[in-house]
Amino acid sequence: MTTRTIQFLRRGQPVTLHDVPPDRTLLEVLREDLHCTGTKEGCGEGDCGACTVVLGERMQQAGKDPVLQLRAINSCIRLAHSVDGLALWTVEDLARDPLIAHAAGHPLHPAQEAMVQCHGSQCGFCTPGFVMSLFGLYENHTLQGAPVDRTQAQEALSGNLCRCTGYRPILDAAQQMGDLPPAPLNQSAVLQKLEQLQRERKSVDSESAYQSPTDLQELLRLRADQPHAQVVAGCTDVGLWVTKQHKRFPAVLDLTRVTALRQITRQDGQLQIGAAATLTEAFAALEQHYPELHRFAARFAGLPVRNSGTLGGNVANGSPIGDSMPLLIALNAQIVLASVRGERRLPLENLYTGYRQNVMAVDELLVRIDVPLHATQATAQAGDLHLLRAYKVSKRQDDDISAVCLVLRVAVQGGIVTEATIGAGGVAATPVRATQAEAALRGQPWNAATAQAAAVALQAQFSPISDMRASGAYRSQLLASLVTRFWNESQGHRATTLEQIAVEVLP
Amino acid sequence: MNAPHEAALTAATAQAVGQSAFHESAVAQLKGEAQYVDDVPEVRGTLYAAPILSQVAHGQLHGVDASAALALPGVRGVVLAADIPGDPILAAFGHDEPIFAQDTVQHIGQVIGLVVADSVMAARRAARKVQCDITPLPALLNVHDAHRVQSYVLPPVHVKRGDAAAGLARAGHRLQGTLEVGGQEHFYLEGQIAYALPMEQDQWWIYSSTQHPGEVQHWVAHALDIGNHAVTVQCRRMGGGFGGKETQSGHLAVWATLAARKFNAPVKLRLDRDDDFMVTGKRHPFAYHWDVGFDDTGRITGLQLEMLANCGFSADLSGPVADRAIFHADNAYFLSDVSISSYRCKLHTQSHTAFRGFGGPQGVIVIETILGDIARTLGLDALAVRRRNYYEADPAAGRDVTHYQMRVEDNILLPITQKLEQSANYPQRLKAIADWNARNDVIQRGIAITPVKFGISFTATLFNQAGALVHVYTDGTVQVNHGGTEMGQGLHTKVAQIVADELGVPLAQVKVTASDTSKVPNASATAASSGTDLNGRAAQYAARSVRDNLAAFVAGLDHCGAGAVGFVGGVVRTPKGERAFTDVVQAAYANRIQLWSDGFYRTPKIHYDKTTLTGRPFYYFAYGAACTEVAIDTLTGESRVLAIDVLYDAGRSINPAIDIGQVEGGFIQGMGWLTTEQLVWNDKGLLTTHAPSTYKIPATGDVPAHFKVELFEEPNHEDNVGGSKAVGEPPFMLAISVYEALRHAIGSHHAKQGHAHAPVQLEAPATAEHVLNALQALPS
Structure with a gap:
């Protein structure tokens, strides 16, 4: 089976890749196919952060202009096809992207320059990953004007391990990069280029072994037609099946482009969280009503995993040690399962029948989690x-x-x-x-x-x-x-x- | 490009040594341009290997069936013991470790052979399909069981001074105790890797992520039954070493080269992280039994100590590691009457190896544990008891000779302790914590100051030598090459600073090149904290030799003595005038003056009798002290480190920023060893914590906002390069203050239960579960 062409934006230009197998990881593509070895493999399971890269996605908002969402993710457990239509930055790009406006006399990005000045690299192997987490922090917080405090810095770097420094200089760099002359990314130019990429993108390629439909009904139809395709969302667990269990997936069905599954809406006294909303997005919505959950949310994996992994994935995966489910059970959450045959709703705890076993039929997908907003x-x-x-x-x-x-x-x-x-x-x-x-x-x-x-x-x-x-x-x-x-x-x-x-x- | 660090370096003051120059690779690392072995552009035709691992802890190996693996696409073949042309046993010190398991397997994860394929994943997939026919045998998986049946990798060692039994007999107080201290995975971010390339005439080029290129070269030559001169090993940098790439990297290189030889192709072997955990050795877990006598002031009058080192299945470096544990069982304390027995137990696990501190931490922690419990027994402040036992600087007191008969001549521990006690506000905080603990029950706080005295030099005297080459080119730029390796510790930066000053040129004019066995031969491992002491001096001597040539040449031009020629800031000065360094170099070249040289250094004064374990194994001692405050939750056993203050003796620091980085990193790594990093083997001998998902090194959230590290600026009393002292390992042991602070908090909880004087039995690492166990383990 063939796969469709992958196109993503890098350094302001589209990068095109042909015939990438559906189960090839983004890190393999970067290091082995593109010979960009700046991004490192430390563990191959999303736990050390050495492989961190930043993805940019054009997010449509109802009634508003689209925005660019930038998030640091682990490339080692992310499937390469999932970055089709997105923008990508690796450590090599920060000093080279023409869409980043470097201040005169500062060829390095502030995230990099602050790390040099704070003596934040020793062996240097974790460094590219830290830089990319810092880049995400820089765009999402530092440039928004609010100074980064130590707790924010620590939470932004929670998914990056360093064995040399003891972290103090890296946390200092996170807080001090805002003191350097700014180097903002031209987000509107990125958005324009992404829109152009999307326009050129062929809407559907039904022959492809990697399917990422945008429409829910299309997704359910594909699920019914291809019950053996591996369903993925953020791939933060399935990625390990590839890297650690050496599983092969002849066909992959990716949920993350289905607009309906990305939405989080508040109505009828509850929060309706689309199954493909990332953990970062889902926890942010929950924290608005339940601020006491902040620390718990911050302790869920590391930021790159929360940025990629989805609430629906955590629930559907059904690990006995997944952290979102005890919370959702305590909040009396209901889940919605859907197939071409229709929808059904059930209390979350009724989903599971045994160790990693559940009541879902082969053609069913978890599409939404409804969380009641109780009195606080x-x-x-x-x-x-x-x-x-x-x-x-x-x-x-x-x-x-x-x-x-x-x-x-x-x-x-x-x-x-x-x-x-x-x-x-x-x-x-x-x-x-x-x-x-x-x-x-x-x-x-x-x-x-x-x-x-x-x-x-x-x-x-x-x-x-x-x-x-x-x-x-x-x-x-x-x-x-x-x-x-x-x-x-x-x-x-x-x-x-x-x-x-x-x-x-x-x- | 005018990178910020380059600008800073160009503008540097005349002296580079003593400045906080940025790491020589910092900008390249930050841009993703710094190359590690896996980043070297691959030669066409490169194949990839993956190891075939034993799934049985101990057993007879009858055969290997690779047919299922060979049937997979892209698989080229397997490499087994039969493919070794030379000695099938590694050329390691103990000569007890087969290159590939043959006839028997001795731990889960032991390498039986390799699968070689066209891609990394094809090799790894295929390696799992290889069937090994193994009949299981009983496995020794517990150090006490091994000791009971006298299963040792090396004979026991006993060190005595005075009469320990008499010291115990005359003591006013007596305590016995046991302690279990876990091992530690290195978790270098860059996993083990080697890339072997066949060259012409049966010669081999090997890229290895190694702390010891010379040993890799020797091991490869030995396995291939060729001369060392046919093997070249190069390492530009490692993505972390910590001792884990002192010997373990050699295995990888030997395996990769055997595969390259069999398939006559370049072969890269990069271990998957889980395989890295399963295959390679770790810090030795230790178990102790002790019997101590002391007087009313807490001064130790006699100590009997038994140490069981879990060495795993082979000797590797276990002998010198266990020796160093003996050498550091005194830490900072004079032990008048002491007897130590050290057992090097053989178990069916990975073969444990070097790890930052090299047995030192396992020696220091037991004496600190004993002193903490002595203080509790007597109801005295633990720091007072520690100071009561310090070595005394005044020889007249008769308390300045170690149990291995080395005089402690450079003792500055008391002023360090006093300064830290003040700067960290210890007495007031101790009082405030006691008051706070009295008013609160669920959370208890604890505080401890612990010192370190760490011996600097390889205990094997012969390793204390180093060589370097300094090349001055006709444009005035300088390349330096030395036998040390760069693993992040900043060795290359410090050596460049030393060479720049010796030649009087700006630091930016000096580059350090990759460690390479064809440049400096027979180099020792970069280990024992001695990298800068040894290689910095060798490079200094090499530079000095070039400078002497230039000085003699210029003296001839200006008709002055060579001693009157000065080299500073890129300028050569004589009483007659100044010349640019580059001009002098070009003129010297035109006059056929040698512009490059070697340098060689061997550490003076040291000697050591291996049979009696006495002498002067160390050139000098490095000192330091740390004050750590913690809090524990008595409901769950969870804990937090709240504040850390460190004062460390780096001598006259060559690079304060790099030294502080070593102290901070060493401390946090030590904190991980004693808190979150738990290695768990199941009852089959399988290491179940074999990835970062289950093995937890400290993360950003574990480092307290109050983490203050200062250097105690006093030049080394011995003649060491730049007046500096070593910094790699000693700070690791300062993290024992975390463990002692936790025990202080646990002791406070016990006191409320009416057991103020009870010893605190806390198994390391102090996971939440172990802390809760300690809270609940009240004496009967």
Whole structure:
């Protein structure tokens, strides 16, 4: 089977590639086909960030001018065909792109120059990836006028590992690049060129082994016609099947160009999140209503993975240690499955039937996640409690997989628990709803004894396994500990979490 | 192009040494132009290899069936032990490691052979299809089991001074304890790689990401049964080394060259990250048992210490690593009566190898653990107890000789500690933390200052030599080549600074070229923190020799003594006047004066008796101290490092920015070893943490905003290049302050449960689970 021609924008010019196999990665194309070896492979699984590049996509907004969305992503687990019609920057491009206006006497991009001045590179192997994450930060924040603080810098670089520097000089560079003469990307010129690329793009090539339809019905028809095609969105897990499990995909069906699946809309008291919205976009929408989720969102993988991976992908993939599902379960989210035969809606926790197994038919796709927007503490009546907490325990704070993820949402009115919803990850073969603990809470007075009863019920419901992340006994103990933490937070106790300490007691 | 660093360097002051010059490759690295082995343009016809790995920890290997692999498209063939023309055993120090497993396999991940194919992925796919016929045998997977059955890669070593038993007997207090400390994966960002190219007349050119090109050359020649002179190994830079490319890179090069020989084609072997974890050795995990006696002030009167080093299946560098653990079991402390037994245990795992600190961290952590518990037992401040045990600078006190009979002559630890104690505000913070902990229960804070005293030199005296070449060209530019390798530590930058000053030329006029066995032969590994000490001096001598030639020539022109000729800032001065350096060079060339030279250096004063483990193994000591504050969550065991203050002794720093970078990087790497980096082998001997998804090195979020590193500027008491001191390894051990601060916080929780004086049993790394275990492990 043939594949369609790939065209993307680089240094202001279209790059054309023919006959690229559907399962070839972007990094392979860059290093092996284009001989651009500036971008490095560190791990081949999206965990170290050495392969980070920046993608630019023309995003249509209803009733508004299109905007250029720039995001740093991992090229090692991204399929090459997915950049068709987009703009791409690698580390080699920043000093060479004619669409970046360098200040006179500053041939390097500020992200690069700040790194030199801060002594931010030692062995230099992670450096290209850091530069590209910094480039994304520069365009998305620095140039928007707001100074980058240390926390923003840290979150923007959460998906890049360095083994030499200890990060201090790199975090300094992230904050200081804004002090250099600006070198803005001419985004409107990029948008124009992308529009031109899109116009020239053949609408459909039904013979291609890599299909990326733009229309939902077309997508569902292709899904029905080609049940064996590998479905991908951000490819942050499927990419590893290629690089690590050496799977081959004769045919690939890419969801990310379907406009309807990229949309996030707020209506009827809920957030409707298209399955192909990136995790970055989905969490941003959730945080608007639930700002308390910010830290949890920032700890979900690293930024390049959140920029590529989708909420629908995380849900459909169904890993027992995926972090979005415990949250969505606690928020009582519903999912929408669609096929040429029609749509059906079900509670998220009912999607899973076993380890990475679900109720989806071969022709069905997950197309939307509906997240209710519950009352929050900000708008609560005096004396009432609306507390949502997403807890994640892992070996490393950032860019790690949970040993246990526990998300609790409790509403208390007149001293009585009126709502209690709890999602748990890392404690069973699938993400699960902690029904027994919910039952132990609902209708009870909100006090320490009730919290204790919920902890006991949680431990009774789950018998977690031992693996390289944690022992089963530890996981079980965490379930109770995290309920205690939730109780402490509900009582407004100060100094009961490390997050509070880190800002409170610095010397 | 006038890059910012080049502009800065052109405008540099007359002296380059002492300036924070940018890394010589910084701009190239930032632009993606710096070449690593996998970036070298490939020669036409290059093939790619992937390793065939044992899936059994210990077993008899009966045969290899590659038919399924050979049937795949693009596969050229396999390389097995039978394809080795020379010795099938690697030319490693212990001569106990087969190049490819033959007859037996000794760990999961041991390389049995290679598949060679037209593409990287074709080779990797095919390698998984190779069937190995293995009958499993019982595997030793626990260091205590190995010790029990006396399974050792090398004989045990015992070092004694005084009478430890008597010291224990007369002690007012006595403590016994055990400690388990995990290993560590290097996680260099650039994985292991070698690219072997056949040249004419059975000669070989090898690009290797290696800290030791000379050893790669020797190993390849040995395996191919040819002379060293037929093999050239080159390394421009590594994407990180940390000890992981001291010996382990040699395996890759030997494998790639055997494949290149069999298929008469260039062969590249780049390990997939997971394979890299499975194949290569790591920092040695250690287990300890100790028995210590001490007086009411916390001064140690006697110590018996048993150290079990998990060496994996072969000796590799385990002997000198375990030796260095013995040499550093005193850290900064005088041990009057001590007996140390070191066991080098053989297990069926990867063969553990060099890693920054080279056994030093495994020596230092146990004595720091002991001192922390002594302080708890007595209810004293841990820093006071540490200082009570410091070596004393005054020889009259009789507390200045190590347990291996080396006098500590350059002891500046007390002034360093005092300065840090003040600058970090330790006494006030200690008090504030105690008050805070009394008022709060869920979160407990902890603080610790720990010192380091680290011996600088290879303990194998013969390695303490180095060579360099300095070439001055007729346009006045300078190339320098030396036996050291660049892995990010800034060695090439420092050497260029030294050479620039020696010739009195701007730093931008000096370039350092790739490490190459055909330029400087028989070079030692770039290791033991000694890269700049050795190669910097050798390059300085080479430059000096050229300068002497030029000085004699100019002296002849101006009729003055050669000593009156000065070289500064690109200008050559005599009492008669000035000339541009380039003009002098051109005139000298026209007069047939030699414009290039070699330089050779060997470290003075050192000697060491391997049989008694006594002598002066180290030229000098590097010192430092760190103050770290942490917080723990007693509900979950999670922790955060809140603040780090470091004072490090780099002597008179050749490049303060680079030295501070080494201190910061070393500290955070050490913090990873002791907190998040956990290697987990399952009951089959399979390493289950074999990728960054499961093995967690520190990320940006683990570094506290308060991370203050300062250099203690005092020139080296010994005559070392520029008055500097080594900086690569010692700061790593300062991260033990993180571990001790965590134990302080755990101890505070114990105190509230009525166990103020109980030792804190914390397994390293201090993962959340291990911290929670320690919180709950109260004495019966």
